Amino acid sequence: MTRVASALFSRLVIIIPYAWLLFFFLIPFFIVFRISLSQTAVAMPPYTPVFDLFGGLSGILEKAREFSFDNYVWLTEDVLYFNAYVSSVIIAAVSTVLTLLIAYPVAYGMAKAPKTIRPTLLMLVILPFWTSFLIRVYAWIAILKPEGLLNQFLMSINVIDQPLIILNTNWAIYIGIVYSYLPFMVLPIYSSLEKMDHTLTEAALDLGCTPFTAFWRVTFPLSLAGVVAGCLLVFIPAVGEFVIPDLLGGSETLMIGKTLWNEFNANRDWPVSSAVATILLLILVLPIVYFQNAQAKADSEGK
Amino acid sequence: MGTWSRFNIASIVLGFGFLYLPIVLLVIFSFNESKLVTVWAGFSTKWYTQLWHNQALLDAAWVTIRVALISATCATVLGTLAALALVRYTRFRGRMLFSGMVYAPLVMPEVITGLSLLLLFVAIGLDRGFWTITLAHITFTMCFVAVVVQSRLLSFDQSIEEAALDLGATPVRTFFAITLPVIAPAVFSGWVLAFTLSLDDLVISSFTTGPGATTLPMKIYSQVRLGVTPEINAICTILIGIVAIGVVVASIVTKQREAQRERDERAAFAQS
Numbered sequence: 001m002t003r004v005a006s007a008l009f010s011r012l013v014i015i016i017p018y019a020w021l022l023f024f025f026l027i028p029f030f031i032v033f034r035i036s037l038s039q040t041a042v043a044m045p046p047y048t049p050v051f052d053l054f055g056g057l058s059g060i061l062e063k064a065r066e067f068s069f070d071n072y073v074w075l076t077e078d079v080l081y082f083n084a085y086v087s088s089v090i091i092a093a094v095s096t097v098l099t100l101l102i103a104y105p106v107a108y109g110m111a112k113a114p115k116t117i118r119p120t121l122l123m124l125v126i127l128p129f130w131t132s133f134l135i136r137v138y139a140w141i142a143i144l145k146p147e148g149l150l151n152q153f154l155m156s157i158n159v160i161d162q163p164l165i166i167l168n169t170n171w172a173i174y175i176g177i178v179y180s181y182l183p184f185m186v187l188p189i190y191s192s193l194e195k196m197d198h199t200l201t202e203a204a205l206d207l208g209c210t211p212f213t214a215f216w217r218v219t220f221p222l223s224l225a226g227v228v229a230g231c232l233l234v235f236i237p238a239v240g241e242f243v244i245p246d247l248l249g250g251s252e253t254l255m256i257g258k259t260l261w262n263e264f265n266a267n268r269d270w271p272v273s274s275a276v277a278t279i280l281l282l283i284l285v286l287p288i289v290y291f292q293n294a295q296a297k298a299d300s301e302g303k
Numbered sequence: 304m305g306t307w308s309r310f311n312i313a314s315i316v317l318g319f320g321f322l323y324l325p326i327v328l329l330v331i332f333s334f335n336e337s338k339l340v341t342v343w344a345g346f347s348t349k350w351y352t353q354l355w356h357n358q359a360l361l362d363a364a365w366v367t368i369r370v371a372l373i374s375a376t377c378a379t380v381l382g383t384l385a386a387l388a389l390v391r392y393t394r395f396r397g398r399m400l401f402s403g404m405v406y407a408p409l410v411m412p413e414v415i416t417g418l419s420l421l422l423l424f425v426a427i428g429l430d431r432g433f434w435t436i437t438l439a440h441i442t443f444t445m446c447f448v449a450v451v452v453q454s455r456l457l458s459f460d461q462s463i464e465e466a467a468l469d470l471g472a473t474p475v476r477t478f479f480a481i482t483l484p485v486i487a488p489a490v491f492s493g494w495v496l497a498f499t500l501s502l503d504d505l506v507i508s509s510f511t512t513g514p515g516a517t518t519l520p521m522k523i524y525s526q527v528r529l530g531v532t533p534e535i536n537a538i539c540t541i542l543i544g545i546v547a548i549g550v551v552v553a554s555i556v557t558k559q560r561e562a563q564r565e566r567d568e569r570a571a572f573a574q575s
Contacts, residue, residue, distance in 0.1 A: 240412020
């Protein structure tokens with residue numbers, strides 16, 4: 001009896017979340033891919049052929065003949081999409097580097113802080129993450145506007161006499177991404193620095209290293225796992241970011257998340273948005289797989 | 304341990320200043336008398352009183368809270384099961400795929416998740432609205448719960464569980480009597496995380512919603528596009544306040560429970 005119950009329990013523990021994720025996470029990707037092969041139509045749902053699950057295999061094969069790669073051909077012909085992909089990757093990469101440059105000293109300072117105040121510092125880093133993403137991006141509009149708080153401040157202390165134009169440029173997007181994703185970079189770096197054996201740095205210093213060499217050759221390589229995790233946590237979502245380029249970027253800023261959103265909501269072109277999403281996913285597959293492996297490795301080490 | 308140098312302190316102060324200044328400014332200007340958000344014209348709470356008369360906004364807030372409560376609760380159950388599956392059962396068919404499906408949603412761009420879920424709901428002919436948003440939120444927040452609970456399970460002393468099983472408790476009873484009480488703080492913080500993620504979500508909700516189901520972030524977003532107003536600052540301030548209080552209370556509760564658990568464990572060891 002116990003053995004049967006035990007086997008049933010462990011089965012259920014695995015099967016329930018497994019089935020949920022298969023149905024709501026994995027299968028939808030296949031549907032996206034399938035609809036990317038359809039044509040736009042003025043109907044509801046606005047594409048053709050409509051997939052009929054109950055049409056049987058012959059029905060599916062019949063419909064499958066209507067599939068075409070036209071949407072993908074169109075994406076390669078229209079330079080707008082190509083530019084949007086390239087500029088999304090560049091903007092995400094630049095923002096990731098900027099985030100790293102700001103986050104590392106903060107994480108380093110936290111790891112060196114007295115043990116008693118570390119939990120408080122940690123909570124202060126996590127707290128903004130709990131407040132709304134939208135709100136935090138919105139807060140920057142009032143700061144970066146030409147007549148905004150930053151320009152008022154800089155002009156009042158006579159650093160500039162003309163307002164800086166930051167809002168609706170790529171700089172505003174960089175600031176928005178760095179700001180929104182900073183905790184994602186600080187936390188993994190902090191946790192790898194905190195675990196580090198500090199006697200190693202001391203040994204390097206005793207052996208005559210300058211503090212900088214000791215940092216660069218001992219501390220930094222040991223924190224590399226955290227740096228990589230942080231960079232992936234920032235880079236991957238930033239490539240597909242929608243809210244930040246939409247609210248802070250200008251009309252000429254091209255980012256693929258925004259393009260997809262407009263294609264879907266304004267043009268109501270579901271097949272093309274699906275094709276855009278499929279290619280975006282293909283671009284991100286390598287970093288995502290790399291991220292999963294790093295996570296799985298960190299877990300097995302944690303045991 | 305090296306010393307805490309001036310450079311370390313300066314980088315922390317600057318980093319935290321950068322993180323908090325925009326939020327502080329937003330809160331300050333929600334009390335601005337003037338309609339201009341960037342020019343201070345005196346203290347006023349009129350924007351808050353105006354919020355109470357904005358029925359559309361209150362409706363949206365109510366929808367958001369219901370979605371968040373239901374989805375966070377379901378996500379906590381599913382996420383805890385997923386964490387158990389990942390930590391306790393290291394060998395089962397398709398485990399690689401499973402762990403991939405748990406981690407991938409953490410970094411997946413929201414536009415992709417939103418679009419793919421919408422197309423699923425259309426394909427299976429589900430009416431879009433409150434329940435489709437809830438299902439979508441369960442799906443992406445359960446993975447965050449799984450990661451939080453998993454990290455607690457990894458540091459869990461499994462011998463207590465084995466002792467219960469050896470003494471004849473069924474696995475189900477062992478789970479509810481031993482495992483769940485120990486991981487409860489992590490399960491609770493997983494729930495809080497899922498709740499705030501759901502509260503906050505704009506992109507996935509926008510894709511999966513239907514007529515009649517507008518959430519607060521969607522409402523805020525459509526107003527923000529028209530420009531910055533003190534009224535939005537006031538809503539945002541209320542939301543920030545709720546979250547801040549929630550997080551502080553949750554962390555105090557967690558800390559107390561953990562201290563209690565450590566005392567209990569020590570007492571148990573002392574007796575044996």
